[in-house]
Amino acid sequence: MVVVDNGSTDDTAAVVARWTDRLPDLRVVRHEPRGINGARNAGARAANxxxxxxxxxxxxxxxxxxxxxxxxxxxxxxxxxxxxxxxxxxxxxxxxxxxxxxxxxxxxxxxxxxxxxxxxxxxxxxxxxxxxxxxxxxxxxxxxxxxxxxxxxxxxxxxxxxxxxxxYRLRERLWSLARQQMGYGRADAKLLRDFREHGLRADGTTKALAHWLKLVWRAPAIASPDRGRWVCHFAWRLGRLLGSAEQRVWCP
Incomplete structure (x- = not known):
């Protein structure tokens, strides 16, 4: 088992150390700079x-x-x-x-x-x-x-x-969830840029506009129990627009 410590600020290393007697093959790999994909790749290099x-x-x-x-x-x-x-x-x-x-x-x-x-x-x-x-x-x-x-x-x-x-542990705060969804939306645009020649397609403008109109129409009800879902969906759609500008593609 390989645990990648990617700049943790908690007691990750100490927790792992307490398990080494029961898991003799347990190893900690420290990786910088911070980033989930660099950490995953570092873990793979250490695995056998x-x-x-x-x-x-x-x-x-x-x-x-x-x-x-x-x-x-x-x-x-x-x-x-x-x-x-x-x-x-x-x-x-x-x-x-x-x-x-x-x-x-x-x-x-x-x-x-x-x-x-x-x-x-x-x-x-x-x-x-x-x-x-x-x-x-x-x-x-x-x-x-x-x-x-x-x-x-x-x-x-x-x-x-x-x-x-x-x-799976979700983010507890709504703002943190929304930021995550915005990141997913921006990533959709990058995926479209990287794989559109292989057949990946985003929604057309008409369909995307219909989704935006539905979001706006439902906005007065965001104080309801659906508020969190509305905010996350809005953030994801907004992320797609931001990603479209960043990647120079149209991913509405």
């Missing part, structure tokens, strides 16, 4: 197995998560598990975020499925052939989607592992 399995520091793997990943690796090159929002998050926070489907992998813009980085497995040889995660994705989203698309364009197979359940 045939299968790389990723999870995030603030989530909780259920019993059987790793075993389900290993079983699924006999069927595919890239594996995505299920993210369960229920145990670690309040109802208020869960209502603000759309959950991933429980019976399949999510699909990006109707194009290809992808494995979420917080619960992902990939054969080491495939990871190396792809050159790891693209560290130019620094805006807080899109990196796992980009990795999954490249893998499939290279001919790799991807599969959903329903038994690989990760208890």
């Amino acid at each position: 197995g045939e299968l790389l399995v990723y999870c995030d520091a603030d989530d909780v793997a259920t019993t059987g998560w790793l075993a389900a990943m290993v079983r699924a690796s006999s069927k595919a090159d890239l594996i995505g598990g299920y993210l369960d929002f229920t145990p670690l998050n309040s109802e208020r926070v869960r209502m603000a975020r759309s959950a991933n489907p429980p019976d399949r992998l999510p699909i990006i813009m109707g194009f290809l499925p992808y494995a979420v980085g917080a619960s992902m497995g990939v054969r080491t040889e495939v990871f190396q052939a792809l050159g790891g995660f693209d560290e130019s994705y620094t805006g807080g989203g899109g990196d796992d989607v980009e990795f999954s698309i490249r893998a499939q364009l290279m001919g790799c197979s991807v599969v959903f592992a329903p038994g690989a359940v990760m208890r």
